[in-house]
Amino acid sequence: MNALTVLLAPAGDQFGAPTPEELFNLPPIIPGVYWFTKPVLLAMLSAVLVIGVTWAAFAKPKLVPRGVQNAVELGYMFVRDQVARPFLGKDADRWMGLLVSVFFLVLVWNLMGVVPVLQFPVASHIAFPAVLALVIYGLKVYLGIKHQGGVGYFKNMMFPPGLPKPIYFLLAPIEFLSNMIIAPFTHAVRLFANMFAGHMLLAFFSMVGFWFLFEKLTPLGAPVGVVGVVMTILLTGLEIFIQYLQAFLFAMLAAMYIGGSLHPEH
Amino acid sequence: MSAQERRPENDGRDFADAMWSVPSSLLAGMAIYGGLGWLLDRWLGMSAFFPIGVVLGVVLGGYLVYRKFGR
Amino acid sequence: MTMAATLLAQEEGANPLIPHTYELVVGIFSFLVVLFVVGRILVPRIQKTLAERTDAIEGGIKRAEEAQAQAQVLQQEYRDQLAEARQEAARLREEAREQAAQIKAELREEAQAEARRLVEAAHAQIEADRQAAFAQLRAEIGRLSTDLAGRIVGESLEDEARQSRIVDRFLDELESSNAQAVR
Numbered sequence: 001m002n003a004l005t006v007l008l009a010p011a012g013d014q015f016g017a018p019t020p021e022e023l024f025n026l027p028p029i030i031p032g033v034y035w036f037t038k039p040v041l042l043a044m045l046s047a048v049l050v051i052g053v054t055w056a057a058f059a060k061p062k063l064v065p066r067g068v069q070n071a072v073e074l075g076y077m078f079v080r081d082q083v084a085r086p087f088l089g090k091d092a093d094r095w096m097g098l099l100v101s102v103f104f105l106v107l108v109w110n111l112m113g114v115v116p117v118l119q120f121p122v123a124s125h126i127a128f129p130a131v132l133a134l135v136i137y138g139l140k141v142y143l144g145i146k147h148q149g150g151v152g153y154f155k156n157m158m159f160p161p162g163l164p165k166p167i168y169f170l171l172a173p174i175e176f177l178s179n180m181i182i183a184p185f186t187h188a189v190r191l192f193a194n195m196f197a198g199h200m201l202l203a204f205f206s207m208v209g210f211w212f213l214f215e216k217l218t219p220l221g222a223p224v225g226v227v228g229v230v231m232t233i234l235l236t237g238l239e240i241f242i243q244y245l246q247a248f249l250f251a252m253l254a255a256m257y258i259g260g261s262l263h264p265e266h
Numbered sequence: 267m268s269a270q271e272r273r274p275e276n277d278g279r280d281f282a283d284a285m286w287s288v289p290s291s292l293l294a295g296m297a298i299y300g301g302l303g304w305l306l307d308r309w310l311g312m313s314a315f316f317p318i319g320v321v322l323g324v325v326l327g328g329y330l331v332y333r334k335f336g337r
Numbered sequence: 338m339t340m341a342a343t344l345l346a347q348e349e350g351a352n353p354l355i356p357h358t359y360e361l362v363v364g365i366f367s368f369l370v371v372l373f374v375v376g377r378i379l380v381p382r383i384q385k386t387l388a389e390r391t392d393a394i395e396g397g398i399k400r401a402e403e404a405q406a407q408a409q410v411l412q413q414e415y416r417d418q419l420a421e422a423r424q425e426a427a428r429l430r431e432e433a434r435e436q437a438a439q440i441k442a443e444l445r446e447e448a449q450a451e452a453r454r455l456v457e458a459a460h461a462q463i464e465a466d467r468q469a470a471f472a473q474l475r476a477e478i479g480r481l482s483t484d485l486a487g488r489i490v491g492e493s494l495e496d497e498a499r500q501s502r503i504v505d506r507f508l509d510e511l512e513s514s515n516a517q518a519v520r
Contacts, residue, residue, distance in 0.1 A: 035359035047367035051374045058379040061386035097376030127360030178294035
């Protein structure tokens, strides 16, 4: 990225690649209300959107689905068959409420990144994925202690059966760190980093296109601008896929953690 | 523990479990034993234990994943 | 690469890995609202509907299966009944045939008995008639003979006893002469 910027900078007069500072540190929408920034607005909008669409679909569900219900049911089925059932088995239905909420909310958060005008993935601010990951983490520990007992939970986690005795001494700290600290951290950071990087890339290429085709149109710069536009279009497609994929993975990991707490298998 | 019946869908669960616990186990191993080595280095004024710890951690993390899911 | 670059570039500015407090608050609230409305209210509704749909489909299949099973039972029943009826008919026919044969035999017996009886009666009648005729004939012959004899002899045979004696004698003579003639 920095290398690219250096290469391109001389071509356009004063082209500067967008810095994370510009892209992610956004000013308040209403001057003075410091907390009311674009991500906050979009987070609220996402919640309203998720509730609105789901309400339209499932408030009075029909036996034979039609219209919105059909579409949202597709999402519900996806979560049930790809996320809940593989990891929770017969407990899947009890956790569908949580998993559907998480999946839909994260999906809309992410998709905000490619919606024209809005164009900001909410999850690229770490606070939002962190909150969800924290809730899941709390639930995981709570369920683990509830279903396996306080001692049993940590014993099952840190002393997986089937290992030679002395090696436990070396492995137990790894298991603890991996399960209790790294897992929730990566849960949030994976989503955050993907959205952050995706937004950077999109912003960079669209900026290139805009700069070289509209701001400073030169014979030399025009092809670069075209490349920027083409890349923006291609990356938008890729980004939509990644946004969906990350929402799926986030929900899947949530299901995995819950399932692991309900039934320790190893 | 393994009293829980094995349904076919649990195979997918095992696979995903393994996939997700490989990096985090390796990372945890590195962090713990690398950190231990680093502390030891500082205490003894040496610089050998940190790399040893990191390598040991990776090996242990890999071994752990292998024993849990490899068979 | 992008990540590393941005993280490095970010070092001096606001660290993107440090969450803003107000975003945490907004995040948790919006999630809880979504969880409540979607997870608590709406998902149970769709679950109920999906269960009903499964029921409807499975119920339909089940009903069809039941109807088919019922039809099969019914068919089997009919087939059994038909077989039974056939057997019954065969049995009845056989019985009828036997009865008919028996009746025929009885009738023949009866008819033969009747015929025998009739023949015997006829024989008896004939015998009786013959006897009667014989007796009458004998009397007639006696009277004729006496008449004849009286006329020939010219002698009136008023006296009964004498008359009868003469007749008897005459008859005896007749009979013995008859017997001699037959022999």
